[in-house]
C-alpha cells in the first residue's frame with residue numbers, strides 16, 4: 164500500500180511550488196501539453212500524488228523530467244494550480260532526494276547555505292592563488308609577439324607548461340569531485356526509478372538497445388522542440404552545447420585552450436570559445452529580462468536558486484570575456500586578477516550546481532527518458548511473452 168506523507172504539500176512548497184492543492188483533476192493540462200503524447204494522465208497525475216502526499220510514487224517517477232516547462236498547462240489551468248511550476252518544483256525536490264549527502268536540499272531551501280558554500284569555495288580558490296601562485300613583480304617578458312598577455316607565465320619560477328599542469332590538476336580535482344557526487348546521485352535515481360519499480364523487470368539486453376535515447380536526447384533536447392514556442396528549445400540547446408564545449412575545453416583539453424599565443428580569430432579554439440560565450444550570454448540576458456518582467460507563465464515564479472544560478476553564470480561569462488579582452492589589450496595585471504576571480508566564481512558554480520542543483524538537470528533529463536524507454540520496452544516485452 165502506498166505510503167502517505169503528512170505535510171508533503173508544505174515540503175514541496177519549499178522547493179517553489181505554488182498553490183497546487185486547488186487542482187480538481189479536470190484534465191485541461193493533459194489536453195494542452197504537447198508532451199503528454201499517449202499518456203492521458205500527464206502531468207496531472209503528479210499533482211494528484213502531491214495533493215495525496217504519495218511521496219514514494221513521486222520519487223520513483225521519471226515524469227517530472229519529461230516536462231520541459233513550456234507553461235502551456237499553467238496558462239489553461241482553470242484553478243491556477245500552476246502545473247508547470249509544480250513540475251519544476253518536483254524536479255528540484257527530486258534532485259534533493261537523489262542526493263544522498265543532503266546538501267542539495269540545503270542549497271535549495273536555504274539561500275544562506277548556497278551563498279555560504281559559494282563563498283567558502285571561492286575563498287579557497289583565492290587563498291590557493293595568494294599562497295602559491297602570486298603574480299611576478301617583474302612584468303617584463305609577459306607580452307607575446309602579438310602584443311597580448313602570456314597567460315601562463317604570471318608566476319615567477321613556474322614555467323608556463325607547469326602552470327597549465329597545475330590549473331589542469333585543479334580542474335581534474337574539481338571534475339573528480341563533481342563526477343563522484345553526480346554519478347552517485349544518478350545511481351540513486353536509477354535505483355528509485357528502475358530497480359525499485361515493482362511493475363516490471365528490465366532485461367539486460369534492453370539497456371544496450373535503448374541506450375541511443377540517452378545520447379540522442381542529451382545532444383538534441385528533441386522533446387523540448389515539440390513545445391509550441393521553439394525559442395525556448397533553441398536557447399536551451401545553445402546553452403547546453405556552449406556549456407558542454409566550455410567544460411570540455413577547460414577540463415579535458417586545457418593545454419589546447421589556454422595557450423600563451425593568442426590565435427587568429429579563425430582558429431577553432433577562438434571560434435568555439437566565441438560560440439559558447441555567445442550562446443550562454445544570450446540565454447542569460449533573455450532569461451534574466453523575462454524573469455524581471457515576469458513574461459509568460461514560465462517566468463512568473465522565480466525560485467532563489469534560479470537567480471543564484473543566473474548570476475553565477477553571468478559573472479563566470481563576464482569575467483571570462485574580460486580575461487580574453489584584457490589579454491588581447493596587453494593589460495597584464497588586470498588579466499591576472501580577473502583570471503583569479505573568474506576561477507573563484509567558476510569553481511563553486513561547477514561544484515555546487517553540477518551535482519546538487521540546476522546543472523544536474525542536464526544529466527537527469529536524458530536519463531529519465533532512457534529509464535522510461537527501458538520500463539516501457541520491458542513492459543511491452545512482458546506483454547508479448549504472455550500472449
Ligand code: SF4
Pocket residue numbers: 185186187188189190191192193207210239240241242243244245246
Ligand atoms: S492542474 Fe489545473 S488543468 Fe490540470 S487537472 Fe488540475 S485543475 Fe485541471
Ligand code: SF4
Pocket residue numbers: 192195196197198199205206229230231232233234235236237246247250
Ligand atoms: S509545462 Fe509544458 S511540457 Fe510541462 S507539463 Fe506543462 S504543458 Fe507539458
